[in-house]
Amino acid sequence: MNCAPTNESLPHPRMQSIRQRFSVEFSYDVHFTEGLFRPDNPLLADAVADASEPSPKKMVAVVDEGLLPHHEDLVEQIGAYAEAHADVLTLSASPIVVPGGEAAKNDPALVDHIHEVIYEARLDRHAYVLAVGGGAVLDLAGYAAGTAHRGIRLLRAPTTVLSQNDSGVGVKNGINAFDTKNFLGTFEPPHAVLNDVTVLRTLDDRDWRAGISEAIKVALLKDADFFEYLREHAPDLAPPSRDLEAMKPVVYRCAELHLDHIATSGDPFERGSSRPLDFGHWAAHKLEEKTDYALRHGEAVAIGLALDCAYSHLTGRLSREGLTQILDLMAALGFDLYVPELETRIDEPDDPRCLFQGLDSFREHLGGELTIMLLDAIGDGVEVHAVDRAQYREAIALLRERSAAASSPERVASPDTS
Numbered sequence: 001m002n003c004a005p006t007n008e009s010l011p012h013p014r015m016q017s018i019r020q021r022f023s024v025e026f027s028y029d030v031h032f033t034e035g036l037f038r039p040d041n042p043l044l045a046d047a048v049a050d051a052s053e054p055s056p057k058k059m060v061a062v063v064d065e066g067l068l069p070h071h072e073d074l075v076e077q078i079g080a081y082a083e084a085h086a087d088v089l090t091l092s093a094s095p096i097v098v099p100g101g102e103a104a105k106n107d108p109a110l111v112d113h114i115h116e117v118i119y120e121a122r123l124d125r126h127a128y129v130l131a132v133g134g135g136a137v138l139d140l141a142g143y144a145a146g147t148a149h150r151g152i153r154l155l156r157a158p159t160t161v162l163s164q165n166d167s168g169v170g171v172k173n174g175i176n177a178f179d180t181k182n183f184l185g186t187f188e189p190p191h192a193v194l195n196d197v198t199v200l201r202t203l204d205d206r207d208w209r210a211g212i213s214e215a216i217k218v219a220l221l222k223d224a225d226f227f228e229y230l231r232e233h234a235p236d237l238a239p240p241s242r243d244l245e246a247m248k249p250v251v252y253r254c255a256e257l258h259l260d261h262i263a264t265s266g267d268p269f270e271r272g273s274s275r276p277l278d279f280g281h282w283a284a285h286k287l288e289e290k291t292d293y294a295l296r297h298g299e300a301v302a303i304g305l306a307l308d309c310a311y312s313h314l315t316g317r318l319s320r321e322g323l324t325q326i327l328d329l330m331a332a333l334g335f336d337l338y339v340p341e342l343e344t345r346i347d348e349p350d351d352p353r354c355l356f357q358g359l360d361s362f363r364e365h366l367g368g369e370l371t372i373m374l375l376d377a378i379g380d381g382v383e384v385h386a387v388d389r390a391q392y393r394e395a396i397a398l399l400r401e402r403s404a405a406a407s408s409p410e411r412v413a414s415p416d417t418s
């Protein structure tokens with residue numbers, strides 16, 4: 001007997017819909033510590049320990065090669081730490097050492113390799129990938145972890161200013177593809193973030209400085225008092241002083257402001273058209289590409305911020321005094337705020353080298369309406385949806401002239417920013 005329902009007994013499929021709806025709460029801790037891999041530091045073991053799950057937990061570590069000249073026994077330290085805490089964690093493979101910097105995100109073979117190690121080590125969704133390194137290595141390892149078994153738990157141990165105060169505390173990861181930054185990636189909140197500020201001592205001056213640009217960015221958008229702190233402490237923060245005590249509050253407050261934004265903006269996974277935390281980034285990403293990544297991300301962000309601040313001033317938003325304070329702070333920290341790539345093919349909007357193509361890429365990454373951040377005042381960001389390219393060219397000229405004046409002392413020291 002055929003018991004299959006007849007067409008008559010079911011409602012017409014085209015007339016029916018089921019509304020699926022659920023929400024998932026995310027939470028993770030961002031810790032600040034010193035001596036993360038010292039066996040007597042319980043932080044990492046505590047981040048993994050969970051009485052409700054079987055122990056010990058499997059873990060694979062991915063380590064930034066750029067750390068090794070300065071921390072020669074880092075790989076051994078991670079192994080020794082795991083042995084000292086064998087009741088809660090097991091290293092299931094030797095730590096994977098990957099190139100540091102943007103090279104980590106430009107070679108898809110590295111993703112394959114991490115996947116292979118995860119597969120061979122039989123990691124599951126209750127296991128951990130521990131990523132130790134700068135923002136690029138964290139982005140790579142996070143992407144590999146997020147795509148293996150549709151998501152293995154990620155522990156981040158950021159080791160640069162930028163990754164401790166910005167990239168490592170957020171929910172994004174990714175690699176570059178088709179000559180496009182972060183073309184492949186996922187949104188994947190980490191299990192925990194473990195910031196050891198003492199490792200920042202071994203950064204070279206460029207990387208030490210570069211990460212401060214993200215602190216300036218978020219201060220400009222949200223916190224005028226933080227901007228004042230940065231102004232006051234610029235001489236201590238700038239190389240060669242590099243005062244770690246002055247840097248600690250910078251990393252902490254910047255991380256806090258990023259976390260607060262992600263939690264309260266109503267759009268942690270950037271489904272809308274706006275990315276307020278990417279102030280200055282439309283130009284920054286383009287400049288990174290145009291310079292073949294010779295510019296660090298943070299260095300490019302400093303230029304992108306300077307450009308958008310100059311444009312904010314020229315279009316009647318930010319005061320002249322505000323702009324001068326911002327550019328002076330960046331100069332005091334040692335940022336170079338002009339590169340010729342700002343103007344390459346600037347009159348040829350269809351040329352991929354034209355800076356303004358960065359506006360299209362920025363919009364395309366999210367889809368929807370173009371939305372960039374500008375400043376009404378220090379601590380007061382504002383979204384706009386259209387730009388005047390002629391005025392952007394004036395803003396570029398302003399940066400060029402300021403940079404030229406700074407490099408020829410006989411010229412007037414305080415160029416006109418009106």
Ligand SMILES: NC(=O)c1ccc[n+]([C@@H]2O[C@H](COP(=O)([O-])OP(=O)(O)OC[C@H]3O[C@@H](n4cnc5c(N)ncnc54)[C@H](O)[C@@H]3O)[C@@H](O)[C@H]2O)c1
Nearest residue numbers: 066100101134135136159160162163167172199202203297
């Ligand atoms: N996922 C996000 O939300 C997000 C946000 C912002 C930036 N990013 C990405 O982060 C990357 C930039 O990260 P970054 O600024 O941390 O630089 P980076 O990862 O490129 O590292 C810079 C250099 O520092 C080395 N290094 C790392 N830690 C060190 C230490 N303690 N001592 C000495 N050398 C060390 C690295 O090997 C590398 O050579 C970019 O790819 C950018 O796109 C991601």
Ligand SMILES: [Zn+2]
Nearest residue numbers: 214281297301
């Ligand atoms: Zn950034």
